Amino acid sequence: MTFGQPWFLAGTLAALIPLLVHLFDRRRPRQVPFAALDFVLRSQKRTASRLRLKRLLLYLLRTLLLLAVPLALSRPSFSTSDLASSRRGLAATAVVLDTSLSLRWSDGTRLFDVAKDEAKTALRELSQEEPATVVVCTRAPVAAAPLGFERTRLLAALDDAAPGFEAIDLNQCLELAARSLDDSPLPNRRLVLVSALAQGSLRLEAPPPLGAGQKGEKLKPEVVVRDVARGKKELPNRALIDVRAEAAPQLGPRAWQFTFTVRNFAATAARDVELRLEVDGEVVQKGFVDVSADGTTQKTLSWRFAKGGVATVTGRLETDALTDDDALSVVLSVPRELTALVVNGSPSPQKYKDEAFFTEAALSATGSPVRAVLRDADAAWHEKLSDYDVVLLLNVEAPPPEMARALETFVLEGGGLFISVGDRVDPEAWNASMGRVLPRKLRVVKTAVEPNAPDAATRAARLTQAALNHPVMLPFTGRAREGLLSTRFYRYALFEGDAQGVETEVLGTMDDGAPVFLASRRGKGRLFVFASTVDRDWSDLPIRTSFLPLMQRVAGWLTGTLDEREEVRAKVGSTVSLTPENGQSPAWARAASGAEVALTTQPGGAVTGGPMPEPGPWVVVDAKGAVLERLGFAVAIDPGASNLSRHSLDALGEWLGEESVRTAGSGGGESSTPLWTWLITIAVLAFFFEGMLLRK
C-alpha cells in the first residue's frame, strides 16, 4: 500500500480520542434529589444491556470515523508489490513519465501528481539489484541518468518534472527508454509506462518498442502500464479551439466581433456553458453555448473598444477538468481614428451635385474610423499635409508644382493619397504635375454613353472583374459583389502602362479591359486611383450601397489600418515569427506566467523564437526590458492535444503483445478504484449511523 499524502497519517492518532475520553473523562455529574427514583432505577435496569451495546457501537463508529478520515486524506492506494520479482526475475527497468497536456486533467487530483507518485512508487518497488533509469517524456525526451542502481537522481528528476501543454510522442520515449536498457547485463528488460494513455500521444499503429541484447539481438521488453486515469473510459474535456476576430463597423467605430469555436471532446452534451469575453483582463461580455456530444459549435461575442491600439482579447469557457484549453487569446490592433483631408475640386451649392458630398457622407458614416476635413482646392494647398493620414483629391485640377512635391513627400513618408477624376482633371496637366506620384499616367477620358442619353442605363460600361482578395475588396462577396459589378460608368479615364519601377494592382476592370480601381505603394505610403467621378456625373457608384464600405475600406487601406498589424498566432511547441518595425530590437517574448523565450533576428529582418512553451498572450520586450506593444502575440494549444480520448488497456495489450504487457498500480484492472474513496464512504456511513444512534 502506498500513500499519496503520508503526513496525513498522523491524523489517525485522533482515533484514540474516544478511548481517551472514556478513560479520563472525570466530569462530575449534576446531583439531583429525585422523588421518583424507583422509576429511574427500573428504567436503567430495563435499558442497561441495550445502552451498553449502543455505547459500544458509538465508540466503534466514532473511532472508525476518526480513523477513516485521515487515512482517506493520506490517499492510500494498493499497488502490486511484486514488481521487483516480476515473472521473469530481476530486470533492468526504465520508467517513462508522460508529461502531455492530458496529465493536466484534474477531477480534484491532477493526473500529473498521480503520475509522479506512480513513477516514484514504481522506482521504490524495484529491488536493489535492479538497475533503473527514468525518461521524462517531453517534446525533447532524454534519460534522466544512465542506467544504474542509484535512485536519488531519478527521484529528483521526477520531482522536477512538470506537465506540458501539448501532445507528446510517447512512442519515441518508449523507444528511447528501451534503448537505454541495451547496456544492461541482465537478460530481462522492463519498461514502466506511467501515462494517461491519450491517443494523441501514443500511436498504436507504430511498431512497439524494441531493445537490443548484448549480441545485438532484438529484445522485446516487458511493459508495465500504470494508468493514472484509473481505467476511466474517457477524460471528458471542452476546449476553445479557434477564434476569429473581425472588425464590425456596423456596431460602431472600433467595434469588433470575435467568433469562438468550442469543441466538446466528451460523450455527453454540454449545455449552457458560459463563455466570457475578456479585454485586457476585464470581463466585458458573457454568453452561453450548447455543445453536442463530441461536437463543435460557434459563438460570436462583440465589443466596441473605447480607443485604438493594441488589445489582448481572451475568450474563456466555464472551467472543466482541463482548464488550460478553456481560454484562447488574440492580440489585435484596434484601428486608430484617421484624419482625412477631402479636397473638393468641384464644389457646388447643391449638395447632391457637390463633388465631395457623397465621399464626405461615406467617410463620416456611423462606425467609420475616419474624421473627414473638407476643403476646396485653393484652401487645401495651404493645409499642412503632415496633420492628415490620408488626402483625397476629388476631381481636382492639377496641383501646383510645390503642392505636387508636398504630396509626393507626403506619400513617400507614409501618407495615403486618393485620386478621383472628373471634368476638372486635365490628363496632360496632371501627368506633368503629378507624374512622379501617379501609379500610371492618365491618357484620355472615354465616354461609354452620355449620362443623359435615353439608353444610358443599358449602354453604360460595367465592371467585369474585381480583385476580391485585396483587403479593400474583401467585403464584396456574394450579393455585395453583384452590387459592385452592376455599377454603371458613363465616362472614365484611361491610363497608360505602369511607370518604371512601380507596381500597380488593378482592383477592378471594365468590360473593355480598362482599369477602374488602381492601388499602388510608393515609399512608405499608398495611392488609390479611381478612374471615374465620386459624384453622379460620370457614374452611379456614389448612390450604390457599395460606395460607403468601398470608401471606408479605401481610406483604411491607404493608411495601413486594414493591414496595420499582422495578427500573429502560434501554437504551443511551434516557433513564432515577428516582423519588427524600424528601430525595434525585440529580444525576449514573455508570458503572463513569467516564462521567457529568447528571440533571434533572422537575415530578412524577421525575428523568431520558440518553441513556445505555454499558451496565452505573450508580450515582446527589447534588450532594455521595454515592452514592444505592437509585437505582442497569442499562443494557443493545438486543438488535437485537447482531445483526450484514451487507448483501452486491451488495445495496448494487443499492441505490445499480450505476453509482455502488465498493468500495475492505480491502473491495474479491478484495483482501479482508489482506496480513499472507500474510506470516505466508510467515514460517511459511520457518521450517518452515529447520528442515527444518537437520535434513537
Added chain:
Amino acid sequence: MLLDAATLSRIAGLKLRARAVVEGVLSGQHKSPHQGQSVEFAEHKEYAPGDELRHLDWKAFGKFDKYYVKRFEHETNLRAVMVVDTSGSMGFGTTGLSKLDVARVMAATLSHLLVRQQDAAGVALVAAGRFAEVPPRSAATHLQVVLGALETATAQGPTDLASAADTLAEKLPRRSLVCVFSDFFDEKQDALKRVLALRSRKHDVALFHLLDPAELLFPFEDPTLFVSMEDARQVEVNPREIRESYLEEFGRFLANTKDACRAADCDYELVRTDEPIDQALLRFLARRGGRL
C-alpha cells in the same frame, strides 16, 4: 398561610358532599344509612306487620284502598379525614412548591370548606413509623387545630401508606370521607390496595395523586446523579438514554393507579404541582356535586 383567599373565594359557592353514604352524629346534608328519623320523604312502602303505624299514609289508603307506609331519608353530618403523606418524596418540587406544600394547602382548603358547612374535619399526617392525627370535629375553632397540624408537617422518611391505611381503618369506626394526598411512591406493592380497602369498610375514599412536572416529563438532559429523597440510594444515568423507558414505566404506574381507583369505586384526582391548586379542587368538588 395555608388558606389562600383567592382559592377560598373561588370555591365559596361549592359544598363538599359525601359521594357515598356516611354516618355522623349531627343532622346535615349527607345521606345517612339510618332512615325514618328525618322529615325528608323518600318513598312509599306497602305496609307490613311491624311497621310504624304513625307513618301510614291515609291519603294513599283513600286513593288506592291499600295501606302504604311513608319512608323518610335521614341526613347526617360528614366526618372527613385528610390523610397527608409526609414521606421524604413529598418534599420534591421543581416549580417552587413541593408536593407536600400543595397537599397541605388542598387539605386545609377542604377542611375549611367542611367546617364551614357544619361537617367534621380532621387530619392524619402519615409516613413510615409516624402517624399524627387530629380527630374530626365540626367546631369552628377546630379548624385552627387542623391548620396548625398541617403547618408543622415536614417531608421526611420513607413512605408507608399501607400501615397508615390499617391504622385509619381501626380508628374510623363510622363511615367517613377519607381524602388521601400522596404521590403513592410506596415500595410496598399492596400499599395502594390497602388504602383502597378503606372503601370496602364503607368509607368514601378520594385519592389526590400529587406529582411534580419533572416526574411526569423527566426533562433532564445531561448525565445526572439522582439521589433518593427517602433513603440513601443514588444512581448515575444519562437521562436522554432512559427517558423513553422512564416515561413508559411512569405512564404504566399512573394508569395502574387510576384503574385501581376506578375498580375500587374511589375518586381519583391527578394534581400537577404546576397547575393552580383551586383548579384541582374545583374539578373534584364539581364532580362530586354533579353526582349527588
